[in-house]
Amino acid sequence: MSSIKKLLVIGYVWPEPNSSAAGQYMLTLLKSFLSQNYQITFACAASESVHRYPFEQLGIQKAQIKLNCPSFDDFVVDLAPDVVLFDRFMIEEQFGWRVAKHCPNAMRILDLEDLWSLRHIRMLAYKQQRPLQAQDYLQDIVLRELAAIWRCDLSLVISHYEMDLLINQFNLPPHILAYLPFVLDSAQLTQFKQQSKHFAQRANFVFIGNFKHEPNWDAVLYLKQHIWPLISKQIKDAELHIYGAYPAKKVTDLHNPKQRFLVKGWADDAHQVVGNARVCMAPLRFGAGLKGKLFEAMQLGTPSVTTNVGIEGYFESEIVNAGKPNIYWPGAIADGAEEIANKAVELYNNQVLWQAAQDKAWVLLEHFRASKFLPEFCIRVEAIQQDLVAHRAQNIIGAMLQHHTMKSTQYMAQWIAAKNA
Structure with missing residues (x-):
């Protein structure tokens, strides 16, 4: 039996598989890591709802965390995860620099679900009754989401279209992307x-x-x-x-x-x-x-x-x-x-x-079929962990963005924490 590893999932919201496909997808990811003998902690800063999935029944630990609060630093140091999964790019922005600073050897995975920024710019274009234009892809929300993908070791993409968009239009390197759609066994x-x-x-x-x-x-x-x-x-x-x-x-x-x-x-x-x-x-x-x-x-x-x-x-x-x-x-x-x-x-x-x-x-x-995707995903996660330094060395843009983001986001978060004190 393989040794037990620790996975920290930082949720945008508490998963609700009966409310959304995103909740079902998250549950699939959690079960996949459980099958690989991971000890999982699911942490979230959002309020709980009555529809939250009771993942404690699966042996998953629950943790309530706070935004812009140094208490997370102590939490993640004590937990010492091997892998951290960010649920949406906004969560990576909020907590990614803290993970990188205090757990530099933890693999960082970004669960995109759909491309949030693509949905947003399409909505704006639709409401303005016009097609998407080249400048739409330069909007702040697009650049933020792309930067989060660059900073992570692996990002999960559920759509063929978005995989093509990220690689062929935005020139993301394929080795930091994983196509993992909805699956059934x-x-x-x-x-x-x-x-x-x-x-x-x-x-x-x-x-x-x-x-x-x-x-x-x-x-x-x-x-x-x-x-x-x-x-x-x-x-x-x-x-x-x-x-x-x-x-x-x-x-x-x-x-x-x-x-x-x-x-x-x-x-x-x-x-x-x-x-x-x-x-x-x-x-x-x-x-x-x-x-x-x-x-x-x-x-x-x-x-x-x-x-x-x-x-x-x-x-x-x-x-x-x-x-x-x-x-x-x-x-x-x-x-x-x-x-x-x-x-x-x-x-x-x-x-x-x-x-x-x-x-x-x-x-x-x-x-x-799950058998077409989940085993390969697990193999990729294991392979990246085994040679994380070399994997990151192939992504100099991500390292550069991580360096500057750690500084700018860190100072902003520290300013907010001081203001709230």
């Missing part, structure tokens, strides 16, 4: 296939998504104002059910039984509500990363209607550049309200088309 895939309901057993449309996530709110508003009126005219007995964690009043105010537009809010069992629906609607107009709602729909054999933004990241560039995602997508892809509505109606009413879409879901999910 063989037992899960078999179970989902066996339990998936058939066409005649299902009814209604469903949307599900965390409402702290701006693209989800925009998609629901798009459904309400432009898409659902077109669908409801053609299918008189179907309802659209809107589920998701943390719906604000502006979301619940959209609830209208007469229009069969039903805002349900938190789903006690997301698999049940998506698995009972005949079609999953995801008309996303901006965003980044892999869309967890679509991955979940695939698992449950629920065909989906989404946009080109929605399917982004699921296919390699060769398929995208050849215009072939429509061939392989388990449902339909469209970008205008009328086309989205028409394809949703056709998929809802046509059992042959619907069954073909469900069959495509099982084929596409084969590309996300």
Whole structure:
């Protein structure tokens, strides 16, 4: 048996696997490290919610930490982790310099989830009704996220598109990036296939998504104002059910039984509500990363209607550049309200088309088997730890950014701590 190593995870929030794909992804990472005999401590400065995953049941220790507080220095020195995993780039900015200073030999991993900055600049461009421009990539938030990637020993990328963007547009070295998408193990895939309901057993449309996530709110508003009126005219007995964690009043105010537009809010069992629906609607107009709602729909054999933004990241560039995602997508892809509505109606009413879409879901999910990714990820982490000095020597830009960031961020944090004293 290998010797026990220590992993410190510093969370942006406490993981909520039932609220978001990010929470599910974090749980996958934690279980992967547990399988490699790591002793794990999950630390977070955020307040706990009722939906937090009880990872203590897995033997993971919990720690509450503070922002801009030297108490973290004593905490990390006492813990002496072998690996530190930062949950999002803002956490690396806040705590990365402290880890580098007090635990210089600890491997630093950045869990990007999606590229936060890409989602942000796309949202701004969308609201300004214009395409992305070259200067958008020079915005402060983009440069901050790229700097955090450079400073870390390895960054986890979940999307094919974002992997290509980081390497080919931003010239990040591949040896500090790891493609690690959402994954399923063989037992899960078999179970989902066996339990998936058939066409005649299902009814209604469903949307599900965390409402702290701006693209989800925009998609629901798009459904309400432009898409659902077109669908409801053609299918008189179907309802659209809107589920998701943390719906604000502006979301619940959209609830209208007469229009069969039903805002349900938190789903006690997301698999049940998506698995009972005949079609999953995801008309996303901006965003980044892999869309967890679509991955979940695939698992449950629920065909989906989404946009080109929605399917982004699921296919390699060769398929995208050849215009072939429509061939392989388990449902339909469209970008205008009328086309989205028409394809949703056709998929809802046509059992042959619907069954073909469900069959495509099982084929596409084969590309996300855990056995294709997690063992390789564990091997890379081990290899980098074994030769960390040489690994970092290949990343002189990261070392330079780490040097200057330690100084500037350290002084800012010390100023804030002194101010708060």
